[in-house]
Amino acid sequence: MFIGADGTVLNHADYRVPEDIPKDDWCSGKSYDTADWDVDKDGRDEEVYLDGSQTCKKYELHTKMDRWVTVDGKRISGGDTISYSRLSSNSPQQLTVHAEITVRVERITEKYDWDPHGRYGGGPSDGSWDQSQRVDDRYRFDRIQVSDSQEVVVTDAGDIDVEQTVVETEGNTKHLILEIQGPRNGRTVSQSKLEDRKLWSYLAMGSDHSVDGTWRTYSTRQYDSVTLYEPDGDVSTDPSPPHVPQTRLVGMDRKPTVTAVGSSSDKTQVIGHQGYNVDVSQSLHANVKITPRQPVAYERIVITDAKQPVTDLVTIHGQPVPVDVDTRVERRKPSVTIRQVNSGDSLQIHVEDPKTGQPISGRKMNLQGAVPKSPTASGNAVTDANGNVEATRVNAYVQATVDHDDFQSISNGAFYDKSSAERTFIPDVILLSRLHSLVLTLALITPLLFLYGYIRHFGFFE
Secondary structure (H helix, E strand, O other): OEEOOOEEEEOOOOOOOOOOOOOOOEEOOOEEEEEEEOOOOOOOOEEEEEEEEEEEEEEEEEEEEEEEEEEOOEEEEEOOEEEEOOOOOOOOEEEEEEEEEEEEEEEEEEEEEEEEOOOOOOOHHHEEEEEEEEEEEEEEEEEEEEEEEEEEEEHHHOEOEEEEEEEEEOOEEEEEEEEEEOOOEOOEEOHHHHOOEOOEEEEEEOOOEEEEOOEEEEEEEOOOOEEEEOOOOOEEEEOOOOOOEEEEEEEOOOOOEEEEOOOOOOOOEEEEEEEEEEOOOOOOOOOOOOOOOOOEEEEEEEEEOOOOOOOEEEEOOOOEEEOOOOEEEEEEOOEEEEEEEOOOOEEEEEEEOOOOOOEOOOOEEEEEOEEEOOOOOOOOEEOOOOOEEEEEEOOOEEEEEEOOOOOOOOOOOEEEOOEEEEEEOOOHHHHHHHHHHHHHHHHHHHHHHHHHHHHHHHOOOO
16 A cells, blocks of 8 residues: 555444443442430420431543544654644555554542531421532453554655756747656566655646656445444444545556647647656455556656746645746757859758857758768768758759757757758759740730730720
């Protein structure tokens, strides 16, 4: 079971007091010492109350419950809910909930004496009961501890590092390149390495967008029934108790997606990602209609048309982890020019930075209508130290295209976007022939145009 470094544990124990504890106060019957006296001098003896006694017992029930949780070498006290924070160990360990229930019954014994108002009172009403003694003692004392344990892994204590590069266009965010590093085994992430990683649910881009990751959670009813022990000793079973959720983790998406808040037409989207398969079994509850997919531990995510950078990585437990901007680069579109050399088929294609005018070397170029004079081993054209590619034209139409920077490696403090140039070359003899045809056509068309204008002016057809 995965838990967060900060969280809350529900900790409750139900109990009842044993039935052999007296529930009601009790008093003995009143006893009197009497004598026969002729009190009213009528020649007959009357019963006179000289003294009396009575014993009463009262019972007071005191209950106390102490609750606490032990995890990560810490003892955290609380009530029905116990909040904890700053757990640091990410190895499997025992989370134990405890409750110590104390039941104490105090007994109060009170003894009363009969105090007659007169020496020869005429009956009980001629006197009063006075307390002569009070004794407090413990009638019963019980104490019991109950506990329950579960093996847990604190995923928020794991390791993960997010490096963010922001590509800006005239001060506005354009691309986000996120490098997400965490423990892994070669090309996969095993169960043991998964326990060492922070598991995240989504990347927050302020309050406007989020990038949803692979992990989802769902909850099922933890208890099918509850046995209730009533104070009067009755026992009943509730077949439909309140929904105490048991949350489960499941992998759902194989690629990250952008969710817009309040703006469905926004263009922000993920245009590329890389990651590693997570080698972990997924067991679903019997009544859950979910199709799990193998989870992915993303290593690189590229987002386009982002209005602002990622601000937080939010774990599966809802804990935000701040994400900073590590690098900011400017988005530039290289300047590409095609120049004919010596009026022949030789061409020189030049690529330079549009802001600094400096040549851009090492740029892979795609050529149409021309072939590079010094291709690489794979047959590609690449700009030299002066930003040039020497080529031979094989068609009248030539196009040169340089691709955008690789998102895995951005250098020179700039992100170069895709850029292209094109040029059409017309041979001289074709150009002269076309010019002669154009002159003849104009000579033939001009009188017709004049005649049409003359007719329209004088209205011959009106």
